[in-house]
Amino acid sequence: MINPHYGNIPPSYLFSEVATRVRTFQDANPDQRILRLGIGDVTRPLAPAVVEALQDAVQEQASDATFRGYGPEQGYAFLRDAIIAGEYAPIGTAITAEEVFVGDGSKTDTAGVQELFDADARVAVSDPVYPVYVDSNALAGRLGEFVGGKWSRLTYLDCIESNGYRPSLPEAPVDLVYLCSPNNPTGTSLSRSDLEQWVTWARENDAVILFDAAYRAFITDDSAPRSIYEIEGAEEVAIEFGSFSKTAGFTGLRCSWTVVPKALRREGASLHAMWSRRHATKFNGTPYIVQRAAEAIYSPEGREQVQADIDYYMRNAGLIREALNASGVAAVGGRNAPYVWFRCPGGLDSWEFFDRLLAEIQVVGTPGVGFGPAGADHFRLSAFGSHEDTLEAVARLTTLIPALGRTDSSPVLVRSES
Known part of the structure; x- marks a missing residue:
């Protein structure tokens, strides 16, 4: 029961x-x-430009002429377009606004994405790891038994001193791999060469990479990509998660995005269509005033x-x-x-x-x-x-x-x- x-x-x-x-x-x-x-x-x-956008959006909600109720579950076009223009177009990716889904936090999105996959899907995570990747799959019954501090059906990719605290490619077959770069908790980032190896591996093994890029705005090293879609072929093997929480102080406002490319298919099914269906079924959208605040981040002042x-x-x-x-x-x-x-x-x-x-x-x-x-x-x-x-x-x-x-x-x- x-x-x-x-x-x-x-x-x-x-x-x-x-x-x-x-x-x-x-x-x-x-x-x-x-x-x-x-x-x-x-x-x-919060940045002054963000506060001003919030205040303006609240005033809109006070007028019959500009009031907004339910918005599109996938996110307002103005924010999806801003994310493309601010995050993806400058780095040369071909991601489109239709492939962007606005959410209320990357924790919510990374916890929910496992619902797209079979209960028997084999999962790998870096160790140490952001706990939600593990716990969400455990609650879905995908990880077996918790024995001796480890889950019996979870593949742990040790991030230790000898490998520079970066996960190595799985030795055993897996279906899903969670990667976080820049990483929480280790603070390390994956280089372009690292991600090229991961994308090649995923293409060869029909695996899906769940790429958490919540800390992308903190990257200062040009050798560390801000998006996995900077790697050729990644749109066929990866889902990416972004967040405004740490980037712009939205830990209390709650706003994020998930990219599910239309080219990502498994067993004849479009994961883009599946995520769109799940998103619309379980989510009524991030509040309008919050999305306007997020849009302001991409203004020159913001x-x-x-x-x-x-x-x-x-x-x-x-x-x-x-x-x-x-x-x-x-x-x-x-x-x-x-x-x-x-x-x-x-x-x-x-x-x-x-x-x-x-x-x-x-x-x-x-x-x-x-x-x-x-x-x-x-x-x-x-x-x-x-x-x-x-x-x-x-x-x-x-x-x-x-x-x-x-x-x-x-x-x-x-x-x-x-």
Whole structure:
């Protein structure tokens, strides 16, 4: 009568456990100032151009002549056209507005896309991984049993120091692969050569790549594509997800897009048509005022203002990475993404390191084990705090880490991330 897979999935305790430990420490030490470098939410306010567009759209809703009710489920044409003009045309892709679907967040879209595929479809994810990729497939009953910290029918593509924290091609057959670039949590990005190999592999194995590009706007390295559709043939093997959440501070407004090319077909079926049907069945569309706000990001003023916020966060990321490297810790990320990833110093596991940071220097990060088994001895720090807090936090880090001892391994040279 009920879905049994909800009972099989382990509880998602990472962030609740982080909150509990921080609250317990703060209650016992009310005078201590805690600096949060684990935050995955943005802290900068919305760009003025976005706020103005929101206000104008609200005024439209107050008039009989301009009021909007239900909109097209796929998204208003003005935003779909803006996404093409702002995201895809400049990089030379042939994606069209009809292939863009506006949503309310890439988490929603990446969780829902698995519904297009058979319950027996074989899935691969990078490890560590954004948890929603795994959990959505587990709730669909696609991953088997959870034993010893792993799902029995899930292929884990370890992202470890020896491969530069980038997933290798699957050795066993799989039908679906989730790729995230720039990556959350590792902060690494896939190069053009990397993606060419993935697209070739998918074409040869009749697999589908689910490509999460939520952090594409943070890319500064020309060797890292902003879209998988920059690779020839990708439109026949890949679905891509984009988001305004971190790019433009829409974590509270909620707006995203998914590209499902018309050329993507499996077993004679159009995945574009299937996603359109699912989208219309389960979704009444992102609010009009939010879509107008998203459109404003692509205005000259909006672009300049949003880029200033991205630069602000990336300045923080650089401070964190450089402080870790100066302390003898080989960190990756922080160049094309707002996250920095590293092995915990002194042989500590990720929760032990979390507790040391909190107790001794009052800095909070995110234990890597919460992103998968390969993250058990790693840690993620985020650049989404204020610049002032980041400066103070890295000063505290540089006092603690040398006392713990450097990581067991030597610094890793990681292609575009090093």
